[in-house]
Amino acid sequence: MTNYSECIKARRSVRTYEKRIVDEALREQLLAFGQTIKNPYNLPVEFRFMEAGEHGLSCPVVSGTDLYVAGKIKAGGDACVAFGYTFETFVLYAWSLGLGTVWLGGTMNRPAYEAAMELGDDEMMPCASPLGYPAKKMSVKETVMRKAIKADERLPFGELFFDGDFTVPLTAENAGNLAFPLEMVRLAPSALNKQPWRVVKAGLWYIFT
Ligand SMILES: Cc1cc2nc3c(=O)[nH]c(=O)nc-3n(C[C@H](O)[C@H](O)[C@H](O)COP(=O)(O)O)c2cc1C
Structure with missing residues (x-):
């Protein structure tokens, strides 16, 4: 059973990998897991593995692995949020198995990744990730x-979460039983580490903006 909160606390992006193959059994286990992930919008995400050499994939910040994983989803409505939930669940599961990943939205030759995913006109591939064993030492x-x-x-x-309105920082004590899930939100990965989320506790309701 995966302990997601421990994975959230320990996870980091991995861009430097050991030259060690992720074997077929583990790939199958990951793909099978990917198919079981249910997001709150019930929108399916299809995962695929891709070899960099076979598809001409390149990412200038990644070294040591040729294996990538990406997901695609039917575009529109809540697809972005559904994809985010599903892909991060996959990332955390991979971490629990000792595998590293890093969300890649921009630092890649995107058309090659989208071609490898055989993206349909009504589909999108918000992010991909390399997959492999984290190297002991990061590249420069x-x-x-x-x-x-x-x-x-x-x-x-207190700079991300607020009490009543945006002028009053929320303390963990005043967040009550939402303190822990909010702390998990605080630790989440984001593009350029911009952390573009704010939450206001308004009476019984927490509003995500
Ligand atoms: C939606 C999204 C897009 C990202 N795109 C890239 C990217 O294109 N290249 C990259 O090197 N890292 C990318 N990242 C990784 C972030 O830089 C990283 O999560 C953030 O700096 C926090 O570091 P950590 O994941 O080690 O906690 C992305 C992360 C997210 C969530």
Whole structure:
């Protein structure tokens, strides 16, 4: 049984990999798991593995692995949120098996990834990720990148979550039993580590903006 909160606390993006193959059995286990993930919108996400050499995939910040995974979903409505929920569940499951990933939205030759995914006109592939065993030492490129975007840091609780309106920071004590799930939100990955989420506790309701 995967302990997701422990994975959320321990996970980090991995861009430098050991030269070690993810074997077929593990790939099948991951794909089978991907098919079982249910998001709150009940929108299916199709996962596929792709080899960089076979499809001409490239990502300048990734080294040590040729294996990528991506997901595609029918575009429109709540597809972006549904995809985010499903892909992050996959990422956390991979982490629980000792495998690293990093969401890639921009740092890649996207058309090649979309072609490899055989994206239909009504589909989208918001992100892909390399997949493999994290190297013990990060590449210089990855170290510099993490420093530049302060990837090891997150905004404090009271700068993301508010009490009543946006002028009053929410404390963990006042968040009650939502303190823990909000802390998990705080730790989530985001593009350029921008953390583009804010929550206001308004009476019994928490409004996501
Ligand atoms: C939607 C999304 C898109 C991202 N796109 C990229 C990307 O194109 N290239 C990259 O190197 N990292 C990308 N990242 C990874 C973020 O930079 C990373 O999650 C953030 O800096 C926090 O670091 P951490 O994941 O190690 O906690 C993306 C993350 C998300 C959630």
